[in-house]
Amino acid sequence: MRKLPRSLRFYVAASTLYAAVVFFAVQFIYTFQLTQSGLLVAQRDSGDVLSSIQTVSFIVWLGISLIAAAVMHRLATALAGARSAEGEARIAEEQKEQELGSIFGLSAAIAGPLDLDQIGAYFVAAIRGALPADTSLALIVYDDVLEAFRTVAADGPRTAALREKNYSAADLPAVVRTRVIDHRQSLLLADDDAHADMWKKVVAELPALATAKSFAALPLVSRERLVGALLLIGEGSGDLIADKVQLPMIMGQYVAGSIHSALSVKEAEARAEREALVNRIAQRARASLDPEEILRGTVEELAKVLDVSRALVCTGATEDDLSVTYEWDSTGVAPVGLGAKHVPIARLAARLGRTVVVTDVRKDRRFTDPRAPQDLIEEDLIAAAATPIRVGGQLAGALSFSQVDRSREWTADDVRLIEAVAQELRVAITGAEAFGRQRAAVVELERLNRAKSDFVSIVSHEFRTPLTGIQGFSEMMASEDLTPDEMREYAGDINKDAHRLNRMITEMLDLDKMESGRMQLNRERLDLNAIVSDAVDRVRPNAPHHPVALRLDPLVGEMNGDRDKLTQVMANLLSNAVKYSPNGGEIVVSTRAEGGAAHVAVRDHGMGIPEAALETIFERYGRVESHATRHIQGTGLGLPIVRQIVHLHGGTVWAESNVGKGSVFHVTLPRAAAGTAVAEAAS
C-alpha cells in the first residue's frame, strides 16, 4: 500500500468501504425477507448455500470496486497532467506577454514623458532583460552645443564608472568616434584573439572597460540626427554578439525618436526661458544710454544667473587687441583689472569665431599643452566660457565668464544664454563707441572752452598792459605841464604801445586765417641760412644774458618759401628760447641739409617742457601754465603760428625736451619740392 499513489489508496479504501456497505445491506435485506416469508425454517440446510452466495457476491463487489478505483486513479492522474501542461503554456505566454509588454510598456512610457532621464530609465529597464545579467549599459545623449555626450542612464555592475559622465568627442575611443559617431554604424568588439590589439586600444581610451570582455556601441539615430548612443559592456567575450544585441538595437531605434523629441522640447523650453531672460536683460539694457550701465545691467545679471565667479567684457578689433573694458567679480574674487590683455579664453573664442567652453583648464589639452601660450591672465581660472561679439561681421570684442572655485560642465543652456547676451552687447558696444566719441567730443569742447577763456584772460592781460601805457601817457599829456621833449617822448611811448597792440591783433588774425586755410604764401627763392642768421641778429640785443651760437650748413642753399613767414617762425622760436630760459644759458641755432629737406634746430638751456605738453604746446592757447611760466608774457599763439607756417610750407615741426635742462625745437622744410608741397598745403 505504501508504494501506491495517494489517490489510488483513496480509491481503494473508498471502493472497499462501498463494497462492504453494499454487501451488508444486501445480506440484511435478504435475511430479513427470507425470515418473513418463512423460508428460513430449515436454517441448517440452506445456511451453507446462502453463505457461499454471500461470499461470492462480496468478492465480486470488491473486484468491481478495485477496478473502479484504478480507473478513477488513472482518470485523476490524466486530469492532473492535463492541468499542469496548461500551466506551463500559460507561463511561457506570460513571459512573451512580458516582453511584448516591455516593448509596449516602453513605447507607452516613452510616449508620455519628455524627460531624458525618465526615457533613459525606461529604456535601460526594457532592454535589461534581453541581456546577460552582468552586462553594464549606459545611454549617452549627444548635446550638439556642448559638443559632448551626456550619460542619461546607466545600469549593471559598472554603473558607478558610467553614471553622470560626459564624453567630449575627444574622450571617446577613436574607433567609436569614426564608426559610431561619424558613420553611425554599430560597433561590436570582444576581447578575443582576432581583436586583441584593437581591444587593448579601446580599453586604454575608455577606462570604464577595464577587465571587461566585450563592448558594444550602438548609434541612436532619429530623423538623420545622431541623438546618442547605447554603450554595452559585457563580462564574457560572447555576451555581446550580433544576436544578443538585436533587441537593444531595435528598441534603441525606437527610443531614438523619443530622445529626439525630448531634446527638441527641451531645446524649445530652454529657448523660451532663455528668451524671457534675454528679453528682461534687453529691456534693462535699452532703458539706459550709458554703456557702463548697460554692461552692468546685462553682464552682471547674467553672471549672477549663471553663478560664475567673474565676468569680463573685452573689446578690440583683433584677438591680440582684446582688452578688458568691463569687469564684474563676485565677492571675494580678485579682479583682473581693466585694460588687461591676453584673456586666454576670450582670445580663443575670438580666433575661432565661436563660443568656447572649458570645463577644467588644468585638464584641457588646449591649455595644458606646454606649447600653449602661458600668459594666462586669470591665474586662478578653472572653468571658463567665452563667446566673440561681432558687429557687422567684424570682431568687436568678446564676452567671457569664468569659474575660479570649481570645474564646471557648461550646459547647452548656459552657452545659448551667453551667446544671446553677447548679441545684446553689440548694441551696448556700438553705443559705447558712439557714446565714447560723444564724450570725447564734449571733453574736447570743454577743453577748448577752457582754453578760450584762458586765452581771453591772457589776451586781456596782454592788451591791458599796452592800453595802460597809452591811457596813462595820453592822460598826462593832456593834464600836465610838460616840456616839448617830454611830450615827444610820451608820444613815442604811446606809439610803441599802439604798435604792440597792433602786432598782437595781427598775430591772432593770422592764426585764424592760417587755421581756416585762407592764408596765402608769397613764395620766392630764398636763402634759409640768411633768414636764420638775420633772425638771430635781431634777437641778440634783446637777450643780453643769452649767448646765441649759430651753426649754419652751407649745403642748405636756396629754397622756395615765404620770407616774412619763415622769419616769423625763427623770431617766435628764438623769442621762446629766450623767454623760457629766464636764467640765461646758451642758445644754439643750427641748420643742416638732410636729403631733400632743410633741418633747423633751436636749442635752449631753459626750464624745459613736460613730456605730456610736447604736443599740446603747438595747439592754440596750449601754452604750459605753471607757477614757473606764469610771469612769462605771451599770447600762447607763437608756436601754433610756427606750426601753421611750417605746415603750409610742407614741413614738420616738433619739440624735444628735458625738464630743467632745456628744449630743442626742430623744423624741417622741403628744399626742392617746396613749390608743390606749398601748393598742396595751401589748397
Next chain:
Amino acid sequence: MIRKLVQTALRSTSHEVHIAEDGRRCLALIGEVRPDVVFSDVMMPGMDGFDLADAMHATPGLAHIPIVFMTASVQREQIEECFRHGAAGHLAKPFTMSELRARVAQFFKS
C-alpha cells in the same frame, strides 16, 4: 613802460619814488630804502609779485610794509589770490593817473 608811467605820474607829488625791474631787485631795494608802500606787477621775470609779497612778509623788518598789486586781470580768482598773498590793495590795468595818485595818497592819510 608801466614803471616809467608810474614814476612820471608820481613825479608831481611830494613822494620819493624808487624803481626796480624785477622781484629780486625790488626786494633788495625795499630792504635798502624801507618804503612806505610798494606797488608791484604780478607778472615779472624771476621772482613774481606773489613771491615778492611772500618774501616781504617772511622778512622781519619788511612785513609791515603794504603792497599793492597792479594786475591786468579782472578775474575774481586772481584778485582773490592777490589778497591771499597779503596785498593791501589792488589796482586794475588800465588805471588812470588820478586813480594811482589817490591810491598812493590813501597810505599817507594820517
